[in-house]
Amino acid sequence: MIASLLEKMMIATMGIFLLGGLFSFLFGKTGALSRILGSWSVILGSFLGLGTALGFLISQTSFTIQFFTSLPFPFNFSVDFLSSFFLFLIFLVSLSIGLYSLGYLVEYEGKYHLGVFGFKLNLLLLSMVFLVCSGDGVTFLMAWESMTLLSYLLVSTETDKPESVHAGNLFLVISHIGTAFIFISFLALFSFSGSMGFSDFKSTFQDISPFDRNLVFICFLIGFGTKAGVIPFHIWLPVAHPAAPSNISSLMSGIIIKMGIYGFARFYFDVLGIGPAWWGGLILFLASISAVLGVMYALMEHDLKRLLAFHSIENIGIILIGFGTALIFKTHGLTSLSALAFLAGLYHTLNHAVFKGLLFLGAGAVVSAVHSRDMEKMGGLIKRMPTTAFFFLIGSLSISALPPFNGFISEWLIFQSLLLSLNLPEGMGRILIPLSGAMLALTGALAAACFVKAFGLTFLAMPRSPQTQQAKEAPISMKLGMGILAMVCLLFGIFPGFVIFLLDGVVLNFMGVHIFHEITSSGGWMIVPVYQGFSSLSPGVLLMILCSVLLALFLIVLIFLRDKKITQGETWACGIHELTPKMEYTPTGFSNAFRQIFSNIYQPRHEIKQKGTSPPYVTQELLYSGEIEHLIEKYLYKPLLSYFLKIGEKIKVIQSGSIHAYLAYLFLTLVAGLIYLTVSF
């Protein structure tokens, strides 16, 4: 009964996306109509879908349909717990993105074809629904690649900007290479199971030879890692995410890279069964690297959106730290610990979707107000766009994992699962896990630093450029979009029980552990990771204390210190009368200390140009310009590319245009064949 209802709702949701896309395509080329149609279909679809996903998760139902059976491989559409959870994630973010787009896309009217934009946006969501609900390899690949193509088209929306065109291309190519690896895994699995269905993969996987298993594992790692932006497969991410329109950036960083995580969750925890310990170890290693390097590069950025993009890499790293630990525990048979780590990873996935979505929306609002992504030009925006600033602050607090927001809970959980590695019987894990714990700690602190920078230098103090002076607050719909996510950030931070409850089913049917009962007590108000008395957390209580102290302080101030007056004054600037923006600390300045300390990672280069009349020591103007080196690109990708190009150049001589040469090839082939035959006879 309920199941069939949910099924109908599901189909209705997809119908809305499809129709909404078509309508926005058909009605109105560039005008407001298509903008409204496109956005509203996203809103409605997401709203309905959100309900559906919640329904699935709470009623713990699932279903499967087959269609297009005339193809060599029939399509399977099946919704299980993991699918429902990711549907929940997708729709939660897309809902607010829809609201946001309503106002955001106004500036695109007339410039770009909004009808097509809406079409692509809706279809993108549809493809993601198909992706998380696909029950076999072919459907998966279809949805996967459609998603890639559509997001590629969306990234290069601003076709007149070379940057976004290049970004789109890079994104497409790298993702496709990633897809090829997933493809290999599927084919390898297919060659044993004789079918593309995931369930058949699962049932036959244990009989596969270790070599092929490892092949499958590695290929999945590369494939999904590319989509998720795991270092060293990440290079497209910091290029593509900033180049896209901000609502799309938010979509990509919030949702699309999570599809890689979905792949990991689906295959490493369900299909591939239990693997050797080094699987988890490898993932843990890459994850730690991604986390640290991601945030380090983020710290060096003063392009607001690129900064956020690098943070996506970092957070993917954090998520995968959880997953890697889970795999290690799984190998050693510590099921409930593994479940804990897995849960932590998924929790962080959800959180990252929410706050990164929020942050990108905020950044979008700022960028479209300031008409620049360069933080050097910003500052003082908190006075001009207070609401945006407030929401961005909440986002920053969440991503820096500060209580009482959601990021804190998931990172806390991940720390718990790392610390509980003391239960590991033996093996590398016992050293590797603490080390990645240290990495994670470093990451957390750097993230905080980075968001002090991001928020402080964007919103506080004085504006550093005239166009920032004229910045206007975002329209209501955009505020609403951000507001929802900000709210969610807080809620997921205070009521972890709810999220854990949602995830209960997922963990249950992958690991057979009732995680909700395992790690929560007093009705979800308190988290007690697996072992009683190891540690416990009750964010609600913490918040209560915090708030009551705050309240007390306010009361004290109101009652006893009412008479003390507060006067506004000029900032003390070593005696200079008026403080000018030139004297402010800049993003570059803020990150300088880090650049110095980690110089062997950044390999910073800078030059200082002196514009002065003769004699040279009379200086009118100093120009500072610096850049850092991205190691992976420098040492991995550039050489590879040039290598292939070289081969291409070399091979050109074959097609030299001389007919004699061509005939000679023919002749030689023939002669060679004849000789071969005479020998073989």
Added chain:
Amino acid sequence: MGIILILGKMVIVFGGAPLLSGIIKKLKARFQSRKGPSLFQPYFDLAKRFQKDMVISKHTSWIFRFTPFIVFSSMATASLLVPVFSTTLPLGFSGDIIALVYLFALARFFTALSGLEAGSAFGGMGSSREMVISALAEPAMMLAIFSVALSSGTISLGPAMETLANMGTDLVNPAHVLAFGALFIVAIAETGRIPVDNPDTHLELTMIHEGMLLEFSGRGLALMEWAAQAKQFLFIVLLGNLFIPIGLAPQYDFSEIGVPIVFFLAKIFFLALIISVVESSLAKLRFFRVPELLGASFILSLLALLTFYIVKG
């Protein structure tokens, strides 16, 4: 009952914190063969600042006004997670050492933001460097926590200290000592003391914590400083009770509260002594040398971890 305990705890922490810094000042003065200010000077300062009006930079926003409160209250919250006399905490369940670390981080975050608020270079540099140091301290601290977790089997502070206390002489093992060293360095860095930062300086170009507080005045400044002292107090207590976990009362029992208090004061004094010795015998490090110090602490905690496994086999 619970409420009283909670309030009592806060009173102890925030009441004791200025005294502690007073003690350290006094000891330092003695080492420098000065008479030095009275032990209670910090209280007078606080009182004076609460009396004064506030002057706030016109570039600041609500965050600047809000910061002292959030910093103070996060310290207050943190104080409830740290056992002082007794290993049973009324609200101990609500968080563990990780939560503690992140409450400090919350305070730091806002402090750094308010450092940037006024737009002066001092504040900017202060917050930048504060974040750097915390970032470098964090990994060492985490590994130290790991080794604590390993030796005690838990990371909620109450139980941890209890188990450690019950270990008796087993506690005297290399892992424990190394971890102590590591965490001590971290504490110095976190509380902004020499050789990392100089708490008694103003308007020195290299100041870090003071740099961020530069624009505060009146009650704002008072709250910030008070919170800073509380943080220092908490760290000292943490060190004392984790690594010298003797004389901690298993649960609150006012009849025999005496012993714990005595032990407690002894520990505090001892650590204060160490700090003042360090402060008066070392010069402040160049900022870009600080990483080496914290690196050393990281290595110490890593060794602690390894030795633990080696000893445990």
Added chain:
Amino acid sequence: MDISDPILASKITNLLGATILTTTFLVVGYRRLRACVGAYGLHSFLLACVAAEVGFFTGFVHLYIAALLTIVIKVIIIPRVLNRIIERINVKREVDLYVNVPSSLLISGGLAILAYFVTQPIAGLGSLITRNCLAVSIAVMLIGLFIMITRVQALSQIIGLLTLENGLFLGAIATTYGMPLIVEIGVFFDVLVGVLILVVFMNRINQKFITLDTKRMRQLRG
């Protein structure tokens, strides 16, 4: 003597085959285009002889027809056409070959040997009076192709192609006393049309490139 004696027949065939091979070497050897065309004419004529001879001994009528067609098309029409071209264009002889004549001859010899070895295992099949010609035909084909590679003049490339086709035709006779008639006719038709089209192209090339030197045609690369 008994004219239907297979031994005699195969002797004659072999003799003719040998001559054909030698004529092919003539084509390789000559540098003067006219001479090449002449050699080709002779080549085709001998081919016709083989066809007729085999037809005579086996009594397959369609071989006579084939022989007739060969005479008409390959001995009369095509050489005429080619010669007219040679008169039109200013080039009279192959100036620079990719491989000089002596070594070409040697290589051609090598090809002939290869052909012989290739056909050894299969020539045993059946007891046709012409079976040894199979080797000859393959040799001629390879040599024809070789000519096309070494010669730079468009015209001599056509000659090479035609030689190759002769080898093919010889092969058809050698193995199976010729293809079914309709196929034969079709093939002849194709060859004729093909040559005509090539000639047309040659004229246009001569207009556009002011030469028939195929080394010059190298715009299209990569």
Added chain:
Amino acid sequence: MILTLLLFSLFITVLCGIFRSQQKLEAVNFLGAGGILFLGLNLVGEVYQNHEISALKGLLRVDALGAFLVLVISIITFTASIYSHGYIRSELGNGDLGIRRMRRYYFLLHTFIFTILLVAVSNNLGILWIAIEATTLASAGLVGLRSEREPLEAAWKYMIICSVGIAIGLFGTVLTYYSSVNILGESSDALNWSTLASISHQLDPKVMKLAFLFIVIGYGTKVGLAPMHTWLPDAHSQAPSPISGLLSGVLLSCAMYGILRFYIITKGALGPAYPSSLLLMFGLASLIMAAFFLIIQKDFKRMLAYSSVEHMGIIAVGLSFSVPLGTYGAMLHLFNNAMAKSMMFFAAGNIVLRYGTKEIEKVKGLGRLMPVTGTVFLLGALAMTGSPPFSLFISELTILAAGFSSGKMISSLVLLFCVVLIFASILYYVNAMTFGVPPSGIQKGELSRWSTLAMLMNMAFVMILGFYIPKPLNTLINQVVQIISGS
């Protein structure tokens, strides 16, 4: 039925030869397109019901395989003729093409179509050869239609190399005949494919080995298998775009069909091992060759041509796996490639006429200038490089699945590697062409509704077959697979 089709096509050709005026020729062109489509589909339907039909005492015969080819031919010729209408008109419009050339164009076009049809329906391998040679002759005229240097050069190379190749192919045919004559004796049907297939197991293996070598090299030249592919990029890039479409879409398929026929016989004579390995070698060679030449392409029509080389390679590899799944994939791929490739060439034709260049650098902002063509070109490129959700993905998937499950891991991986490399390079260029700011002074808008229509018709196939293969087509392909895998 067969004869009707052939005679109709011949009749159209004759009409094209007779008529002089543009209107009449265009009318005839449409008539021919429609008629061939109609009759072709009828023929396919008939074969679909009663598995094979033959005419002229078995000289002509159409079984599922032939019908499949006829299907491809009639669809592509239809769209190509429609496209030609728009294309030729606009060429006449901007004076690139005189009225005389237009006459020659239509005449040769329909001759070409006739010869292609002949290939598909001929049962006698000799006739098959003649037909294929005839296609060369007809299409060479079309390639060299514009008498400038490049087209002439291309046509010359095309003529010479393909004639040589075909001649070698004929020798293969002769040898086949030889081996069959030894069993059947001198009889006209000793060269009929149906007879040969039925007695294939008795044929002398050695002769067949030699024969198949000659066939693969000979017809392979026409298919464009490396290293005999050298003529292909020249011819396909220099021909008028509708013709390029036909060449890439249909002609290559026809040549491949020729190989297939012999492949079946050879497999019967000496098992799959030897012919498969030959096909595999040449297939992989083509793939690799195409992959590396695509990296450094500067001319987008050549790019498409090389992509054809690639796809023929894929088909060959698919066949070489010699398992039903692989064969199915290969056949499906043949169909899809025909659709996608002709579509791409049509789009390319529009671009050439609008921008007046074949150079990739000079084309920018296609999506803005010609929205439909731009979209088609981009999506087509994606489809052509085998990315979901387009039809070629399904066929490549099938082929690869066959490869993996038949244990040909390495060659499958090589195939996949090449495909990905090709995707990267092609999309790099196509992306640059589609987006960006268009060069100034080029008028906006599509070329003509005819050319757009033609592209969209192919697009429909490419799109739909990615999700859904109609039951009849599916069964037809399965019949083909049965014929090829000889069960």
